[in-house]
Amino acid sequence: MAFFIASSPHNHIQAETSALMRLVIMAAIPGVIAQWYFFGWGSIIQICLAITFAVLAEITFLAIRDKNIKAQITDFSAVLTGLLIGISVPSIAPWWITVIGSVFAIMVVKQLYGGLGFNLFNPAMAAYVMLLISFPVQMTSWQPANELLTHDISFFNHLWLILTGYTWEGFSVEQIRMNIDGITMATPLDTLKTDLTLGLTVFESISNPVFGENFSVGWEWVNAGFFLGGIFLIAKKAIDWVIPVSFLTALWLFSFIAFSLSPDSSASTMFHWLAGGTMLGAFFILTDPVSAATTRKGRVTYAALVALLVYIIRKFGGYPDAIAFAVLIANMAVPLIDQYTRPRTYGHKGAE
Amino acid sequence: MTERSEYKELSWQGLWKNNPGLVQLLGLCPLLAVTTTLTNAIGLGLATLLVLVCSNATISAIRQWVPKEVRIPIFVLIIAAFVTCVQLLMNAFTFGLYQSLGIFLPLIVTNCAIIGRAEAYASKNPVKPASFDGLMMGVGFALVLMTLGAIREILGQGTLFDGAELLLGEWASILRIEIFTSDTSFLLAILPPGAFIAMGFLIAAKNAIDSSIAAKQPKAEAKTIERVRVNFEG
Numbered sequence: 081m082a083f084f085i086a087s088s089p090h091n092h093i094q095a096e097t098s099a100l101m102r103l104v105i106m107a108a109i110p111g112v113i114a115q116w117y118f119f120g121w122g123s124i125i126q127i128c129l130a131i132t133f134a135v136l137a138e139i140t141f142l143a144i145r146d147k148n149i150k151a152q153i154t155d156f157s158a159v160l161t162g163l164l165i166g167i168s169v170p171s172i173a174p175w176w177i178t179v180i181g182s183v184f185a186i187m188v189v190k191q192l193y194g195g196l197g198f199n200l201f202n203p204a205m206a207a208y209v210m211l212l213i214s215f216p217v218q219m220t221s222w223q224p225a226n227e228l229l230t231h232d233i234s235f236f237n238h239l240w241l242i243l244t245g246y247t248w249e250g251f252s253v254e255q256i257r258m259n260i261d262g263i264t265m266a267t268p269l270d271t272l273k274t275d276l277t278l279g280l281t282v283f284e285s286i287s288n289p290v291f292g293e294n295f296s297v298g299w300e301w302v303n304a305g306f307f308l309g310g311i312f313l314i315a316k317k318a319i320d321w322v323i324p325v326s327f328l329t330a331l332w333l334f335s336f337i338a339f340s341l342s343p344d345s346s347a348s349t350m351f352h353w354l355a356g357g358t359m360l361g362a363f364f365i366l367t368d369p370v371s372a373a374t375t376r377k378g379r380v381t382y383a384a385l386v387a388l389l390v391y392i393i394r395k396f397g398g399y400p401d402a403i404a405f406a407v408l409i410a411n412m413a414v415p416l417i418d419q420y421t422r423p424r425t426y427g428h429k430g431a432e
Numbered sequence: 433m434t435e436r437s438e439y440k441e442l443s444w445q446g447l448w449k450n451n452p453g454l455v456q457l458l459g460l461c462p463l464l465a466v467t468t469t470l471t472n473a474i475g476l477g478l479a480t481l482l483v484l485v486c487s488n489a490t491i492s493a494i495r496q497w498v499p500k501e502v503r504i505p506i507f508v509l510i511i512a513a514f515v516t517c518v519q520l521l522m523n524a525f526t527f528g529l530y531q532s533l534g535i536f537l538p539l540i541v542t543n544c545a546i547i548g549r550a551e552a553y554a555s556k557n558p559v560k561p562a563s564f565d566g567l568m569m570g571v572g573f574a575l576v577l578m579t580l581g582a583i584r585e586i587l588g589q590g591t592l593f594d595g596a597e598l599l600l601g602e603w604a605s606i607l608r609i610e611i612f613t614s615d616t617s618f619l620l621a622i623l624p625p626g627a628f629i630a631m632g633f634l635i636a637a638k639n640a641i642d643s644s645i646a647a648k649q650p651k652a653e654a655k656t657i658e659r660v661r662v663n664f665e666g
Contacts, residue, residue: 188629214620
């Protein structure tokens, strides 16, 4: 039986996948600019590499699968995946890291599962986890913020570092990461974790220059940039506000509980908000419409689950940041969450 | 069925159509755990093959006297006896490999592929075809192990036959092939998730080959019988 759409006020939402994807890409710009300002050209080069190879991989595999290439490339989903990978890999990682990650994200995580809309996992995060597990050294070699560097590196040096592993003047990645005393600088999250295992308190640890005057040099502004972009997305109704709000609230809550119980071994709530990939995760990764939960109650559960996992992994796990692992584990739980948070059908009583 | 075609069918089933690794997906635990290098895979493949042939032959020989009610414990005991033999042999002659296979050598006892063949084939057929079935299933399983081991070793370390001297003696160290050298190893291929992903690709490749063969074969003309179907279900 067919229902014909007769005359009259049928107001269509003019949202297309491509428009949504373009909006999300645009919203990432403030965060990317902050990354560029504090960490130099490296992250821009990585983003370009990742997008190029994600799109190439998408075209190749759409051709193999006999799909309509033009229609599926212009939905910008591969570009967005590439962008997220480029943002999340360390800015001075070698080029093949980014290439392997982008191709893996598109080929294995997206196309093998059936393309956009069928992927169980967030492609960018699955690729990130694959890279982190496979190449832990390169994937944890983050460049300290520009102002902490002893060797100033330009666009050309960044390019050379990514392509060959050495700057034009011959400094290796390790040398770039050293401070004036010859000690390698890590990201704030990493530094805090290492210091805590060395028996320092949080208060002693944050005197390290990587934390700067506030929470973490550079990272706080990158997070602020992504936060700004996220607010723009919510205002444009591109993403549901429930996920980021419940994620950030839950993360705040967990870190607050830990901080009030043992302030010497737990970082502050704002540090957890403004370090690592928290804001990128909250607004750009958790809100992926394909791999996130769909019902409202489900979204709250999903976001709270990610927040709990992020906090636990950051505090007790072996890897410095936890967004990717937490998102993947929560993605696996999504079918179950959706099953148990199904809303009441209109006209029916609640579950018996 | 003539004897010849029976053997042909057994080989086809064991090596391809009903392969214990790729189709029945039995014995996945050792399959995924020890296939980090080709040498390990060959070692475990040979051990499993030996146990499978011996247990199939023995179970088939005593099948008349085994009461139906207690057959499973008896099968397990027989398999465990052969596994112990193999384990002691490997401990004596290939100690390095014995150490690198570790717990997965005694765990052959619990390999479902072996007890599955004992139950499904050996306990119902005479000794000769039963041993042949064990041989073919064992070879099929070993081939999957070796393919997976080779893929993971190449991806993970860029070598082939690394540590072959553990299995074959000192001369075998010349077998080691360095395919490419890299400062960083692709850890995922060596870790368990890499085994799952590689296994998925292997199964997909087998299915792709099967369906392309099926597509090439001329379609048998279906007999068309005109008849009126009445469907009451609506």
